[in-house]
Amino acid sequence: MGEMEQMKKEAEGLKTQIEAARKAVNDTDMASAAAGVAPAPRVQLKTRRTLKGHLAKIYAMHWCTDNRLMVSASQDGKLLIWDSHSGNKVNAVPLKSSWVMTCAYAPSGNLVASGGLDNMCTVYNLKTPVIKTVKELDAHAGYLSCCRFLSDNEILTASGDTTCALWDLETGKQTTVFLSHVGDCMCLALSPDNNSFISGACDSLAKLWDIRDGQCKQTFLGHTSDINAISFLPSGNAVVTGSDDCTCKMYDLRADQEVICYQDAALNSGVTSLALSMSGRLVFAGYDDFNCNIWDSLKGEKVGVLSGHDNRVSCTGVPADGMCVCTGSWDSFLKIWN
Amino acid sequence: MSSKQSSNNITQARRTVQQLRIEANIERIKVSKASADLMHYCSEHAKYDPLLMGIPTSENPFKDKKPCTIL
Numbered sequence: 001m002g003e004m005e006q007m008k009k010e011a012e013g014l015k016t017q018i019e020a021a022r023k024a025v026n027d028t029d030m031a032s033a034a035a036g037v038a039p040a041p042r043v044q045l046k047t048r049r050t051l052k053g054h055l056a057k058i059y060a061m062h063w064c065t066d067n068r069l070m071v072s073a074s075q076d077g078k079l080l081i082w083d084s085h086s087g088n089k090v091n092a093v094p095l096k097s098s099w100v101m102t103c104a105y106a107p108s109g110n111l112v113a114s115g116g117l118d119n120m121c122t123v124y125n126l127k128t129p130v131i132k133t134v135k136e137l138d139a140h141a142g143y144l145s146c147c148r149f150l151s152d153n154e155i156l157t158a159s160g161d162t163t164c165a166l167w168d169l170e171t172g173k174q175t176t177v178f179l180s181h182v183g184d185c186m187c188l189a190l191s192p193d194n195n196s197f198i199s200g201a202c203d204s205l206a207k208l209w210d211i212r213d214g215q216c217k218q219t220f221l222g223h224t225s226d227i228n229a230i231s232f233l234p235s236g237n238a239v240v241t242g243s244d245d246c247t248c249k250m251y252d253l254r255a256d257q258e259v260i261c262y263q264d265a266a267l268n269s270g271v272t273s274l275a276l277s278m279s280g281r282l283v284f285a286g287y288d289d290f291n292c293n294i295w296d297s298l299k300g301e302k303v304g305v306l307s308g309h310d311n312r313v314s315c316t317g318v319p320a321d322g323m324c325v326c327t328g329s330w331d332s333f334l335k336i337w338n
Numbered sequence: 339m340s341s342k343q344s345s346n347n348i349t350q351a352r353r354t355v356q357q358l359r360i361e362a363n364i365e366r367i368k369v370s371k372a373s374a375d376l377m378h379y380c381s382e383h384a385k386y387d388p389l390l391m392g393i394p395t396s397e398n399p400f401k402d403k404k405p406c407t408i409l
Contacts, residue, residue, distance in 0.1 A: 017362050048400035085399050252373075322386075323400070
């Protein structure tokens with residue numbers, strides 16, 4: 001047997017082995033296990049702020065760790081920094097390329113980053129007297145879909161070139177490249193302990209990575225289309241994904257499989273974004289149908305909806321103190337709800 | 339197929355097998371245990387979850403702004 005045939009045979013054998021191992025621990029599913037749990041209350045949130053200022057579709061937003069400031073990115077070619085309490089714009093960062101797809105706030109509050117069809121991740125210092133570009137991270141061969149700071153010195157990126165990368169912000173070079181996806185990487189999320197991250201891609205897979213050794217540790221199957229959104233549960237033991245297949249799923253890391261699927265026959269729009277409430281009990285998922293649906297993460301039931309946008313909800317975010325949820329839309333507005 | 343293409347394919351196949359070996363060897367816990375731990379986490383933290391519990395108006399930093407009266 002040629003080596004190629006041997007490899008194929010071994011690969012098939014391993015896939016069967018993994019499937020069997022998952023089945024062996026699949027003694028229930030989350031919804032059944034949570035049958036005795038009191039249902040989450042019907043969640044009715046009000047729009048507390050509508051942030052007006054962008055002149056085109058909003059593609060991304062990210063909260064600052066101070067629970068007050070946030071950054072948003074629009075294809076009007078700007079990043080806007082908002083004080084969510086007052087609703088005022090604190091800063092505007094003009095972008096070299098208006099085709100932005102992602103933005104991020106550093107945990108320190110000193111830096112923000114953005115990127116998109118320019119294939120680069122640009123990092124800006126907000127604390128200098130005039131906002132300065134500190135680095136242009138240029139090595140991806142495809143668009144930048146997502147970025148997240150680990151610190152003022154390191155940032156993770158996900159790209160349409162099917163890789164994710166860890167960058168050193170001092171040198172501007174990639175420290176580690178994470179290779180394994182076979183489709184455009186669309187999203188990433190850092191684990192609460194910052195030792196690993198999870199990525200979602202157009203190959204319909206979610207992958208768990210060790211940040212330091214660059215290794216893919218686990219691969220999660222189940223979705224049947226692009227995974228556009230991904231988030232860790234605050235416990236760090238599970239992740240939630242949102243996909244163009246119109247469903248969200250929760251995967252438990254220690255059981256190495258899907259434990260519940262959030263879907264509704266009436267929903268036939270893709271999921272664009274998602275965020276979890278502080279306890280992990282509520283999943284806020286933004287859809288192409290202009291709504292954000294609220295799911296009970298344990299029981300899989302829809303417990304509310306945020307309606308108010310006039311176009312696709314493209315981004316969602318809950319600040320660290322869990323005091324509200326922010327939705328951003330192609331209608332050019334951001335809304336704060338609680 | 340050129341020899342370069344076929345050696346690329348072999349490299350790719352080797353990587354795939356290596357990756358699958360890593361993934362096959364992990365320890366897995368029962369879904370019942372994983373679910374129980376998740377349920378426990380959610381219930382322990384529910385009381386600190388403002389969006390789940392509701393926020394009293396007096397403590398809501400986003401409460402509707404009222405017009406100011408100058409006394």
